[in-house]
Amino acid sequence: MPYINAFVTHFRALQAWASRNNAALDLDVSTFQLEVRCRHRYYSLHPQFVGGMQQRIVNTPVITPETSGFIGWLPYRPLSYDVSTDKLLFKDMIAENGLRTPARWPLSDSQAPPDQDFILKRSSGSFGYDISGPFKAGMTPANRAQGADAGRGTLFAEQFVPGRALKLWCWGHKPFFAHLRQPATVTGDGRSSVQDLIEARLAKVGVALSQYPEVQAMKNFLAYQGLTFDSILQEGAACSLDFRYGREHVTRNALASDNDFPTLPETVQRSIELASAAMARFLKNLFALPVLYSMDAVVDEAGECWWLEVNSNPVLPPDGYEVMFADLFGA
Structure with a gap:
């Protein structure tokens, strides 16, 4: 994700917005806290960085020796809510709203293997880790917990849906940025x-x-x-080579927006409208103001979306400042 991880793309988006709206920006380089003042309002925005730890990607609010990228400023500190910490609860919510989500099966020694192709995963979010497979229908994996660390939520089997990986970013009820990626x-x-x-x-x-x-x-x-x-x-x-998001192994222009949202197929757009509306209704009961979140899905060969999970603390694409500040400071 070179575009949304590059510091300069965030600076450029902020500078352009501030110029258009006669806003003032002050950055504290000791903490990277950003103060934004506009239309007699001001907000302190908190930074978020990304880096590696034990060969895994993690988000952190401070720069560490392992920091490798910057993922945006937000007007609040990291959030957590049940449908973001438990994929099974998210799937229940999506299904209750009439949207597609892959079938799933609990795992036990006495249970027969799923009768559809499947993967093994855990209910806790993991940046695409803690997943093993896919496996053919009826197959019993030699090690059911292969690639799925113990203690990271409930281990379950999920229907494997081949297709393109969709990652969608929303601010409140407004979807504004997406990646739709073919497998490498x-x-x-x-x-x-x-x-x-x-x-x-x-x-x-x-x-x-x-x-x-x-x-x-x-x-x-x-x-x-x-x-x-x-x-x-x-x-x-x-x-x-891989079915997970973020494993395309290609070089991209780090300074040009790679937003696929404007060109998404109509079937995907319709599903996005329903999924983002469902999430917005859920979040409205928790927070007084809109918040940022991302949702992951698979788009199958027929162009249908299968929703997988929601992330409460995702990267903020630079394109999102315009959407976020419209709520904070008025259009």
């Missing part, structure tokens, strides 16, 4: 192994396969497709 793929030449093809793709973005922390997840997804690292793909044949 490699295409065979009839000679190279899948591993060789993956290494060549990763090299284009400056990553060595030997240093890549999620090799096992790639192997699991290849196994689902009947392939291994040693397989030779026929010329023109393609295979997918």
Whole structure:
């Protein structure tokens, strides 16, 4: 996510808004607190950073030695509510509002494996970690907790829906930014192994396969497709490397907005309207003012959305300051 993680894109968006609205901005570089004054109102905005910890991505309100990016200022400190901390509760809410969410099954030693292709995941949010599979219908994984750390919520099986990963950002009831991403793929030449093809793709973005922390997840997804690292793909044949959001392994322009929201298909737009309205109704009972959240979904081959989870403390895309400040300071 180079665009929304780049400091300069946030500065540029703030500067443009302040210029149009005759606003004053003051940044405390010791804490990165930002004060915004406009139309006889002022707000102190709190920073959020992102970095690695034990080969995982984590958000933090302060800069640490592991900090690798900046993810925006908000007028409140990190929030938490039940449908964001428990994916199962979010799925219940989505289903109650007549929207699609993948089928799920509880796990127990006595229960038969799901009769549809499935993945294993935990009910707590995890930046796409704590997921294993996918597995074919009727298959019993050798280790049901493979890739799903103990103690991170309830372990369950979820219907695997192939498709494009959708991440949607909303401020209150207003959806304003989206990524709709195809899974990363490699295409065979009839000679190279899948591993060789993956290494060549990763090299284009400056990553060595030997240093890549999620090799096992790639192997699991290849196994689902009947392939291994040693397989030779026929010329023109393609295979997918990962089904999770944020694993496209491509280089993007860090200074140009990569907002897919304006070009989303109509079927996706209709589902977004209903899902964001449902979330806004839920949040209105908790907070007096709108808040930022993001929702994850899969868009299947028919263009239908399958909603997965909500994040209460996501990255704020720079495009979101305009939407947020319209509520804080008036249009």
